[in-house]
Amino acid sequence: MTDAAKDAAMSPAAAISDSTGMGYLQTLPRRLVTVYLPLSIFLFVLLFPFYWMGVTTFKPNDELYNFSNNNPFWVRNPTLANIEKLLFQTDYPEWLLNTMVIAITATFLSIFASVLAAYAITRLRFRGAPTVGLLIFLAYLVPPSILFIPLATIVYGVGIYDTNWALILTYPTFLIPFCTWLLMGYFKSIPYELEECALIDGATRIQILLKITLPLAIPGLISAFIFAFTLSWNEFIYALAFISSSEQKTVPVGVLTQLVEGDVYHWGSLMAGALLGSLPVAIFYSFFVEHYVASLTGAVKE
Amino acid sequence: MAATATALDPRSGAALEKLGRWLDNRTVLSVLFMFPAASILLVFLTYPLALGVWMGFTDVKIGRPGIFIGLENYISLFNDGVFLLSVFNTIVYTVVATIFKFGLGLWLALLLNHTIPFKAYVRAFVLLPYIIPTVLSAIAFWWIYDAQFSIISWGLSQFGLIDRYIDFLGVPWNARWSVIAANVWRGIPFVAICLLAGLQTISPSLYEAAALDGANSWQRFRHVTVPMLMPILAVVLTFSVLFTFTDFQLIYAITRGGPLNATHLMATLAFQRAIPGGQLGEGAAIATAMIPFLVGATIFSYYGLQRRKWQQGSQDD
Structure with missing residues (x-):
């Protein structure tokens, strides 16, 4: 290109x-x-x-x-000794699988919720929609560092502590505000006249969303998807606080907490863990650089 | 367009239609559409936020419900040297890292705004530190800062600049500078790419007009670039300050707050007291103490956004 x-x-x-x-x-x-x-x-x-x-x-x-x-x-x-040690003598493959499952599930969940919310705010324009839009923006400004302590007690109380669900359900707290904000920008850029035409032709609101708005917002959906995926892959503090058993950990937490034995740092395997953990995001990123840059700058400029 | 919307009277014809028509009622559909996002955010964001503030006023511990103790947590924190040190560290960390991030980030953005070959690839590589999981790159920094095998120390000693290896993470101020450097390294790409997007919206004719009026390059930068960049700068600055102030993972990966608590930030101290330490109430109080700073940053952001709309002369949509 x-x-x-x-x-x-x-x-x-x-x-x-x-x-x-x-x-x-x-x-x-x-x-x-x-x-x-x-x-x-x-x-x-x-x-x-x-x-x-x-x-x-x-x-x-x-x-x-x-x-x-x-x-x-x-x-x-x-x-290849460092990589071999990592793959066959630690739980690294499980961490990789956990991270993948959690990132993908949390991303789909968040995008589903965000598409509906963004459409409702920008297109249905219910009473108080602008306020809700602002509140969602403010929700993005609440950092995980001040939420993880009360969330830990909630996660424990609900009985999902130390399971993938603890992360799948908490990651949307920062994914939904971001994706909704991003998609609102995309939905606003779609001409309203297209929807009016469809309304006159007798389409229902849901048909309009599925057949007109979403196809036109595909670049936005891709941006939201890759951004949400990377954010979930990179998340650390929730994964550290809500997961305790080694085989349930995600890659960032596992590499940092399980590969260090006492005072002995196996730098070779630590670096191998960091490298392998970065590769999926880097490859993913290389396919979608433009979308990535667009969503990053678009979200800031909105 | 408003006419179409209001023409959808909730009752007109709806009785005859099936589910699809019933769903066309804007109120029903709005509630339905907002439900997934709202329920997740209310349960896992709003409620914990309130619960966190409440927990700060109790002495809840892991495995034991707490009772209301008023301001005791805060009073004991204000007499706690480690907490005060962490506030000091957080402020130093945020202020110094932000100054460097924006100075260097703006410079990088200006460089990238030139016509350079392979611009798209350069931009893609510049953004790499931002997308690679922070903890994983922090581990790389941990290794780069190793006391015995640091590549920086080795490089400097090869050039004869130092005769003893630098103890990057063992001495308080060294450790502070080291984590700040790692944070700046990670933050530059975000700042640079966002500011680059801002720079690209500035019309070259403004520079040409200024040059014809006799402005030198510094004056063009000061009186054209800076004012045009201000709105986006304000927003990026707010995000950056917010996320630097509440940073956790970089510190936890590189120093875990050491040496002698010299790099403990409020977030890492809250974690240490609450999760391994079991003092949930005290940890929550430390986390809550960050909120006033965050509110300040958010208000700043709000006015930044307002100013941008006003400058563009566009209507608030």
Whole structure:
């Protein structure tokens, strides 16, 4: 896809920036110093931890703990021992499965609820709809850090402590506000006239939602889906507080709490765990970069 | 359009129709549509929020219901050196990290706003730290900050800049700077990409007009870029402050509050007291103490949004 198409996907007004503006006034040497050099440093610093994660994963222990005889930035004898230990001597496959199940279920649940709520707020316009919209935005501003203690007692009281349900039902507390807010923006951009036509032709509201609004809002749905999926995959504090047995944990919690034995840090397997846990999100992300950027910036600009 | 909506009189013809028509009653449908989201949010968000505030006034412990003890939790917290230290840490962490995130993030956004080759790929890579699970990248930082095998120490000593390895996480101020650096690293992409979106909406003709009027590059930045970017900056700033202030995972992964509680934030202290410590009431009081700061940030955001609409001259929809 061309650059222009990507920018256009981000924001309609972005088309303006494709004209070079006054960029032609800058000479190449000047651009090298003022643009490319700082940009390379930024990229190096932002990406280095991932490189380091990858290099460490494939290092045998003698290279890992001996910098004087080896160049630490490269692997001389790559090994899969760290990954093997992770996959066959820990509960890592279970964590991966749990994370996947929880992320997907919580995402679908949240999108279902958000689509209905966003449609009701923007299209049915019941009395008090703008207030409800504002309240949902405020709900997004309530951080998990102040909710997890009372939620822990509720989760325990309901009897879902230490099960996947504890997370599937609590993740929507931050997914629904975000997705609803995002979808409201998309629904507002769909011309109302289309729905009026359908109404005149005798369609019911539910038919309109299913056959007109949703197909037109597919980019928004994809954005909401990938954002919700990544947010659930990354969630940490609820998973730490509501899950206690090792085989029920999610990847971030499992890697941090189960791979450290006392004071012995198995850096190789820790990094392998971090790398493998990041890959699904990274791959997922690489397919939907434009949607991701659009939803991120769209939600802020709304 | 309003006419169509009001023409759907709840009763007219509805008696003859089947379920679909009954559902066309806007009130019925609204209630039905709002029900899933509202019930989840009320049960798992609003109720816990209220319960948390209430728990802060009780001495509830894990496995034992509490009784109302008024402000005792708060009084004991205000005489608790660790709590006061955590408030200090949280404020330092938020203020310093935010300044760096926005300084560097704005710079990165301005760089990305130039015409550069492979712009889409560069932008995709820039956003990576934001999408990779924070805890997992925090573990990478933990390893980078290792006392014995830190790659930073190794690099600096190769260049002869230091003769002893830096104890990144063992000394209070080193540890604070280290976690702030990790937080800034994670926060820059979000700030940069959002501000880039804002920059792209600024018409180049404004810069050209300013240049014709004799403005130099700093004046163009100060009097064109900054005012045009202000509304989005306010919103991004609010989000950033909110999530930095309540940060938990980065600290928990890298230092768990150590050394000597030097990196304990209010969120990590609340967790430590409530879950492993069992003092749910006290933990809830610490968490509740964060709320006033969050309300302040939210009000700021609200006015940021208002200002944007006013600036664009668009009607409030």
